[in-house]
Every structure is written in structure tokens, then in C-alpha cells.
Amino acid sequence: MRTDFDAIVVGGGPAGTSFARKAAEGGMNVLVIEKKKDFGVPVRCGEGFSERWNQVLEMNVSDADLGARMKGAAVFAPNGKKIVLVNDQTTGYVLERKMFDKRLALEAGRAGATLLPKSLAIGLVKEGNKTTGLRALHEGVEKVFKAPLIVSAEGMEAKIAREAGFDCKYDPYDVDACVEYEMVGVKCEPLIALWFGNEIAPRGYAWVFPKGVDYANVGIGVGGSTGADPKKLLDDFIGNHPEFFGDATVVEVKGGVISVGAPIKKMTSDGFMVIGTAAHQVDPIHGGGIGLAIEAGLIAAKHALKAFESGDYSDAALSGYEKEWRGLEEEKLGKRLKLRHVIEKLSDDDFNHVFNETRSKDLDEVLNGHFQGLAARIVLKRPSLLKVLKVLI
Amino acid sequence: MAVKVNHSKCIGCAGCVGVCPVLALTLEENKLSCDASKCIDCGACIKICPFGALSKGDSK
């Protein structure tokens, strides 16, 4: 096989294959190195995908490709009070990522990208200070691939990006540790359901994401610095809700660790781009990163194509990707990080109080970054919360 | 030092790889390993492992 490419992508998740599809469509010779033998397997994800991302995909997909339709979200306070929320962030799909990631890989291959599963990128190739390629173990044999552009789409691991000098390391405080079961026999409505509470999931939440009338992803994420045991908490949660799970059984064990902090400070350097979860491009409220990864992959490819045409792969040339991405996402994600830091400081009693004051319309506004109205009303009735909520006002 | 991996508990989610401050952990396809010459025994990976698959190893 050829060993010289215009770009080498490390990681065949949604970010990497979306980059590869668009860059290949534009005429670049792209190699995707993926250590797993399959794209999208095993799944480490809740598979929720909101409506707005359909506009970002740049791919023809049918409802069947996208999985189960969600009509909104139901949020539960520790005392069980439920608020149902319907907007373009809460309606959407619960994907079958085994199919979805495969589909993204297929389209990248169709566009002309070279996909190389069962290959682990193990290090950079340098000439002087300049990165000129990658070393990879393909089926156990070391190979060298050359390209003027390396794209890290490595997800949570990001070892190659870290070797290249990017600050992708996670502090345990900035991740959620999650355990998830796919279960059948669940009584579910077509709503993404989230439960908050320090006893249920310290600094995190429990979720039920339905994939059909009787089966769902059921999981719990806890703050990574809490040391809480998400598996035990999940088993307790399931045991405490026989009304949903009384007849259910586990068909798959999933889970993982997901970024809930801020995006990395710098996403490009000479001949290098970092995209998707490797760049910590994840929503800090719910840990959603599929749509953001695809969006970043497509934006990065647009700027890589400019570099391809001009032959200039310098940081200055590639940084247009980061600028465009930040313009679209940074402000919103920043507000949501603030909100997360407030939510995780609330006691269960405070959370219940906040929820008693909250109507579905308020939650809509809060998710869109307008906190003032609700926060002011809450503080009026419980002034002790001013200390926690003032960052939002 | 090196952390011990309980392979019957590990699902290969790679979460620990991202929090390791010294790049001592590698997930090869689905098998996690720890490079004893790099590990500094900080325990970050043990703390965040959702499946309780990691523990302090003996110095070997």
C-alpha cells in the first residue's frame, strides 16, 4: 500500500471519519489509522444525538439511519419532580452507533479515503523539529506513514496529540466516569430522561436514553474526582425503580470516561490539528460530543483543503479551523460549563427548591445561556443560594 | 511502579489513558497495559476507572 499521504488522521470515530470524508471529497489523499478492528465497536456512549446536528452532518441520512426518534427530554429533581422540555436541543435521536460510525466510515471510504483498521499509531516521525509522519503498528508490524498534515481525532486518549505538545491531558475533576447498560424490557417513553441528585450520582446524573419501545441505554456518570462507584450507583438506581426496570435485563455493558471541562486552549500547530473529543470539544452539561466531533471534523477539513491548495500547512494557515470552531461553539459551551459548576454545588435540598421554582420555559432559557430571570427568582426566595448562583447573574 | 489491570473488569474504554499525567497507559485494541518505567503511582487512573478495574500494583 502507499505510505505517502496529504493527511493522516489518527482515530476513526465521528471526528476522524468526517474529516476524512470531506478532505477526500476535496481531492486530498487521506489515511485514517484506527486501532480497533471495526469502526464504532465497541460502543462507549449514550448515543443521544440532538436534532440540530442533522444540519451539520453534510450527509444524506434517513430516520432509519439515525435510530430512535426522541420527542424531548424529561429532567427529574432528587425529590422526583419532573419537568419535560421540548426544543431543538432535546428532540432528536438515540443512535445505534455501531451502524452510525460504520456509515460515517463507509462514506469516508467512498469519498476516496484510505481506512486502516487494526493499526495503532505509536509515535511521530520528525525531521529536525518538523513532524513529517507517523509510526504505526499495523497488525503488529511497525510501519511509517508520511504526510504534511497529522490530524488527531483520538478521542479521550489523545496520546499522539500530547506527544505533539497539545495540552489534552485530563484532570479527574474535568471528567465524568460512567457505567451504562443497554437493557431490554424497560418501560420507556420516547424522551431522553435525566435524574439529578448527589445520592443518585454525585456531580453527575443518571440517564435513560430509549432506543425503542422496550429497550434503552441506562447509565450513570459521576464526577471523576469524587471517587464514587458508578457501577454500584447504577445497580442501586435500577433496583430503586422497579416501575421502569422491574422486567428489564442487560444486553450489553458499556461505559467510559467523558470530558466535562473546557476545550483545550490551542487546537493547531505547524502540520497538526486536534479535533473532536481529543480537543475536549464536549458539552460539559451532558457529556455529548458526537455532533461536536462531526462539526469540528468538517470545519477542520475545510481549512485543511485550503492548506492543500496553497501548500502552506503552517499553524497560521491551519488556525482558521480553530477560529471558526470557537466562533460557533465557544461562547455557548463556556456558559454551560458555568452552569455545570453551579449545578454540582447544589445540595439535593437546594436542587429541589430550584426545581420547584422552575418551569419548562425557564429551562429552555437556561440551556440557551439566559440564566438571570430564573436565578433572580430563586435567590429572592432562598437568599442563601446567592453565593452559588451569583456567577450566573 | 505500575498499576495492576484486572482484565476481567476492564472494558477497554480508555478513560484512564487520558488522565494519566505521564502517558504510562496504552490501550492496544482492547487490551490495557501500564509501562512500569513511566508510572508514578499517582492513582488518578484508579480513581476515575468506572469499572474498578485498576489497583495499586506491587513494585516490579
Ligand SMILES: Cc1cc2nc3c(=O)[nH]c(=O)nc-3n(C[C@H](O)[C@H](O)[C@H](O)COP(=O)(O)OP(=O)(O)OC[C@H]3O[C@@H](n4cnc5c(N)ncnc54)[C@H](O)[C@@H]3O)c2cc1C
Ligand atoms: C459513557 C459515555 C456516554 C456518552 N454519551 C453520549 C451521548 O449520549 N451523546 C453524545 O453526543 N456523546 C456522548 N458521549 C461522547 C461521545 O462518545 C464522544 O464525544 C464521541 O465519540 C467523540 O468522537 P471522536 O471522533 O472525537 O472520538 P471517538 O469516538 O472516541 O474516536 C476516537 C477513535 O480513535 C481511536 N484511537 C485513539 N488513539 C489511537 C491511536 N493511537 N491509534 C489508532 N487509533 C486510535 C480510538 O480507538 C477511537 O476509535 C458519551 C461518552 C461516554 C464515555
